[in-house]
Amino acid sequence: MNKTLLFTLLLANFFFANANTRISAYRWRNNNGSETTATWKAPLNTAIQINNFDALRIRIAAEEYSTGTSGTVGISSKIEFSENNGNSWQSILISNSPFVFEINPDLPHETATTQQISTASPGMFVPGLFLSADSSSMITLATGQNKFTEQEFSLKPTAFIKIGTTYTFRIANVPNALNIPTLTSTVGICTTPAATVASTQKLNINTKVSDLAATGTDIKWYADAVGGTPLAVTTPLSTGLYYVSQTLSCESLRTEVQVNVVDLNGTSLEFQGGYVELPNNMPATYTKEAWIKINDFSPVNNIISGGGVEGEHAIYLPGGVLSSGHNGQWDAVEDSETLNADTWYHVAVTYDLATSTMILYKNGVAISENNNVPAFIGNVVRIGAFDQGGNLFSGVMDEVRIWNKVLTQTEIQNNMNCELSGAQPGLINYYKFNHGVEGADNSAVATLTDSSGNGNDGILTDFDLSANTSNWITGSIIQTGNTCTTLGLDDHNLDGISSLKVYPNPSSSAFFINSDTNGTAVLFDILGKTIQTQKVNVGTTTLNLGNTPNGIYLLKITNENNQSKTVKLIKN
The missing domain is CATH 2.60.120.200 (Jelly Rolls)
Known part of the structure; x- marks a missing residue:
């Protein structure tokens, strides 16, 4: 027979026989000892949840279960993971992998394993390998004899592991499984999308956190971009930055929201x-x-x-x-x-x-x-x-x-x-x-x-x-609650000069001084500081305070006979 054809047939028999190989058992353990002394993290065939980035090990038993055949099959020393329940598989050697190999000082790479988790007959056991790095080694199992092996992989989670994602594992060329090694994490990258929210929200006075609007699941509002505790729904709001998240498998990143608390009561x-x-x-x-x-x-x-x-x-x-x-x-x-x-x-x-x-x-x-x-x-x-x-x-x-x-x-x-x-x-x-x-x-x-x-x-x-x-x-030119003052003679008539009047009062801009004599008007703030001085002429004189801040002022008017009186003005 042609040597090339013979080699091809032998190779096909070696690899395609893997259709009759499967994972029969697995068990997670801590990375704290030798091949036989390291402690177990969970019972046999039990998924785990990790909450830190500590190294850990997974022991996987693989068996060949064909009948009536003769030959050999190779069990790989490579491990793969899936983030989508086995729909696709990836090597842990990829960039930004959620797991990497971890060196163990107590156990050299490719140390032979002993039977520890499989319940099959010890006579059918073929030693596997302890693996703390990539390896191209193959464990050869005879077909049709119920042979099995145990491979153990030393791994460490990375910063690219995703919170809430279920990871499954397999030996690279073992497609079937009675029990699938499984792990979830509470640390790492959260893949929950941010809550849907408007970047700016304008709310009325006397509103609370419960009045803020955002779309998502388990919405939480914070006063801090990171850290802190969620705000109670009864927390009063003030103008400033707030932050919102939602939680699915994990809490999303927080989105910044500018909250403007203004008087929205209609005017x-x-x-x-x-x-x-x-x-x-x-x-x-x-x-x-x-x-x-x-x-x-x-x-x-x-x-x-x-x-x-x-x-x-x-x-x-x-x-x-x-x-x-x-x-x-x-x-x-x-x-x-x-x-x-x-x-x-x-x-x-x-x-x-x-x-x-x-x-x-x-x-x-x-x-x-x-x-x-x-x-x-x-x-x-x-x-x-x-x-x-x-x-x-x-x-x-x-x-x-x-x-x-x-x-x-x-x-x-x-x-x-x-x-x-x-x-x-x-x-x-x-x-x-x-x-x-x-x-x-x-x-x-x-x-x-x-x-x-x-x-x-x-x-x-x-x-x-x-x-x-x-x-x-909102936005009226008239301030709500600013009530007109009914002025009496003592408010806008000067002593001895009953014809002199000041109106309107209050005013948002101009005040008018009616006088039958010339004089001088001096405007003071409530601290006594002079704001402006103006001549008063016979007839109507306009005192324009349009650019003057709102408040209470004192206007002292002195006529040419040196008679004077101070009048309180309200600029609104």
Whole structure:
């Protein structure tokens, strides 16, 4: 026979016979002694869990179980591992392997083994090898005789071992197993993916850890990037960095989240397709006033109006021009300029039925007057619409007030930058818009509370109330809880000069000094430091504090007769 063919047949018989070899038993042991004295980590054929990176050994019994054959089969001295229950196998010699060989000072590499874990007949035992390094040695077993051997491998976990992963092992060319060597680890690399979370979260005041949002299993929040203990769900939140993880087989890496705790309680209402229906009649003589911020000039932008046969009165913004009128004459009074988008304005209009006089105000200053405006027809009044669902307002609104009297410019200026304390003479509708939570589902908050004491609550119509628009929002120009001060003579009249007055107070920017004499005004902070000095002229002098920090100041006014008094100013 051809020598080459003979060699090939012999080689095929040697290797393919491995289809009749199998792992019959295994046992984990500590790497603390010789081939016979090292202690066992677990009972026979029992998986283990490791919690450190200490070296360990695995003894594997392999047997040949064919019948009616003759020949030999080779048992490899190489060990392989699987991370997927045997679907694929890898050598421990690969890069970044979770295991490496470990040298044992008590036992030389390739020392012969004795029978220790197999229960088969000792007469069928063939010595294997103790292996603490790679080896190409083969253990030869005769076929058809129930021969078996025991190989022992000295291993050490590496930093690449994965937490929670189940590792199985086999001798490289022994494909079958009655018992599969198995190990899991509580140390090493965690393969649990990070929790799904937004990198920035804005939350309302008085919120807790339970209000934070993240998606995953067994979510935990921390105040530290590493270490520390999970925060209790009742822990109050403050602005800063928090860290979140999830746990599957192990706890994932923590994800950083910027938490911004701000006051999200609604202070104004964004109109975008909605309007407010009011229950009461519009008075024949009136003052309408509101703070507004326009988003879009393409709509007609009715502010406080009533349309059709139900009412013919309007204050609105055609093309961005503040205008007001009755019964089709909608520009009876109008501004000479176009308003700027995304800018807060205080707007007001007064109408005196007895004199047919209408006066239009912008930011507390009269800008247009008409002494020949007839009474309006009808009596319905709406906020943000002219008729039902038509000629709508697009923007933000706050501090809407309707009076059944004509306010003076001084009265408008004195109260425009603060909230009213409640019931006032002649005040029939008053809406502070302090409702809902920005960005939340406010579908249950569909009533605009009347703070005038008259019970004229408005009904929100066609608002979304569940999104970031057409909903209650923050950011009003008027500070919630900043109540207007009703000034008496002692507050804004100087001794001996009853004609001198200071208004409005509080104010967010400008204060006005009315005087019939010249003089000097000196502004101090509450520590007595001089902030600014200004001349006071006969008539009205403007004291502009727009760039001055909010707070309480003292204004000392001295006239040309050397008479003086100090007035407390509130800048908000």
